[in-house]
Amino acid sequence: QVRLVESGGGLVQPGGSLRLSCAASGSIFSIDGMGWYRQAPGKQRELVAAITSGGTTNYADSVKGRFTISRDNGKNTVYLQMNSLKPEDTAVYYCNVRFRPFVDVTRVDDYWGQGTQVTVSS
Secondary structure: OEEEEEEOOEEEOOOOOEEEEEEEEEOEEEEEEEEEEEEOOOOOOEEEEEEEOOOOEEEOHHHOOOEEEEEEHHHOEEEEEEOOOOHHHOEEEEEEEEEEEOOOOOOOEEEEOOOEEEEEOO
16 A cells, blocks of 8 residues: 655745645555646646656656756655746646555556645735
8 A cells, every 4th residue: 555645735826936745655665756747627637747766857848947846765755846836837736656566566556646736826
């Protein structure tokens, strides 16, 4: 079993900042990658940012220069620092973890968090 605990969402004014965090725990042998996705009403879920175990990052063009993803490998935690937020950033943000379970370390599984609402509005 794997558990993801997300926190940090909320309501913020345009231009403001929020920091999301996602802590993974459970039957995890190792984590290959962690990331954040978002889904706005009526739209498909999209990648916001991702980071590998080695620290390589990938960002959606719409958030480059404003969002920063980081991770603490010792705590199995990924963070998303969101600055200069815009109304179009409003969405439910989901944490994703790609990991190898103890029961079969040759297998790579995906696990999703429950989502946290981010609303950018004046």
